[in-house]
Amino acid sequence: MARGRFMGVGLGLRRPHLEAVVARPDHGVPFWETCPENVIGDGGRPHRDACAILDRDPVLTHGLAISLGGFDPWDGDYLRDLGRFLVRTGTPWHSEHLCFTRVDGSCLHELLPIPFTREAVRHTVARARDLQARLPVPLLLENITYYAELGRAEMDEATFIAEVLEGADVGWLLDVNNIYVNALNFGFDPKAWLARMPLERVAQLHIAGHKRFGALTVDTHGAEVIDPVIELMQWTLARLGRPVPVLLERDNHIPDLEDLLAERSRLQAAYDEVLAVPVGGGRG
């Protein structure tokens, strides 16, 4: 089964590392995650390197700008190219963010929060079902970091996410760091938050670093993962009781490949440690 190839801690495939990753197939990374928007329609040497890796190594795909919760019509050409790309990579699923990125034809290239309202749930569920029908692989949705509620909320974030996942009948890419950051910014207990959620829908985890700017903590993907986030990853894996793949994201202040591989190894050790405990014997 294809999903069996995706275990342990993988890395986001980033442009500064392409040449080095091509040159060393013994990198030890069990899988990569790539953003289709950064590969589709590109060319030149880095693109050749990226394709060589995607054709050689196990790959998951993770979209950035499809604007799942938005109102702009889908870009038909992009969806066609995306479908071909997903088939080419052999990814077992494709993930998108539970957010909007486009308004009236403008792409803002930022993950913007969907209002936590019943109407927004209905709209987002319809969009997710429609997108799923157009993709050749199962769709996962990822919870985002958000810095403000957009308009008066009719429900909390957890309820909003759960209702969309259930209504659209899609899997969940659970971003542990996003939950941790949201918990800091909005003052809640991330474990209690997670305990309310439909964890049976989780197919993959994300983990990353963040940074505090004044009163606000921002999901920068620009620093090493801190211990409390690693501990929350372990708690989540124990609660799941099954080995879903974890992906380390790094998009800013990208270190040398060797440093990133070392961080991945530390996270892999944490992953292995918790999964060595029999199901039901996890923490928390």
Add this chain to the structure above:
Amino acid sequence: MAEPLALQRALAALVLDPDGATFEEDPAGFARSHGLPEADAQSFQQFSAGLAAYRELARLSLMDPIETMFPITRALLEREGSWEPCVEAFIQARCVASPHYRDIAPAFLGWLAETGWGQATWPFLLELAHAELLEVLVARFPEADRPPGLHKVPGLPDRIVLDSVAQVVSYRHAVHRVSEAAPVPEARPTHLLAYRDGDGQPQLMDLTPAAAALLVRAQTESLAEAAAALGLADPAATLALLEELRDRGAIAGFQAAS
């Protein structure tokens, strides 16, 4: 409360529009001015710091590729205090439509071309920005299959088939000779061949006016006809230059002109 689309439009306006800059002075007033009902206006007031962060984050996201890809254009306009107004006008124009992050810089160039922004003051501005992006575009342009039946050694009955990423570009200013320290180009007709070498690296080659004209004309007519039309007296030297350009990767090959 408002429909989700109205809320999304208000957040987009906060990020992209000029009145977003004064959002923090009166967040609820901003919401009302965008047609949102009182309950949502109070929410904008309550979450004003987080909403303001979106303005900063999204604008950084849009500006970063422009500042990275156009360092000399930026240096020129910063000297005149005009870089921020330029970027502000671009963001307000809402012309970033592509989902590909790499397309933001070309969208900026397209906006400069379409609006003529700043070009009454700096007539070379569009050429300067184009030249800055040229190598990036050549480096990333998608590969295309070469047409079949090309040969390596040119003959006078042949026409030229450029490599799919190669471009012959003509400017009225020497915009490839500027730097961040000296960003104003000399007013001098300039002809460049931009191509990707065997290692995939972008290269720029200065061309004489005659060589540039030949590379353009001889894509649609024979080298003999193009050379005659341009008054080139030494066909052997021309053929030697073309063979060198094929070796460098700028020319895909040659085929008999029909």
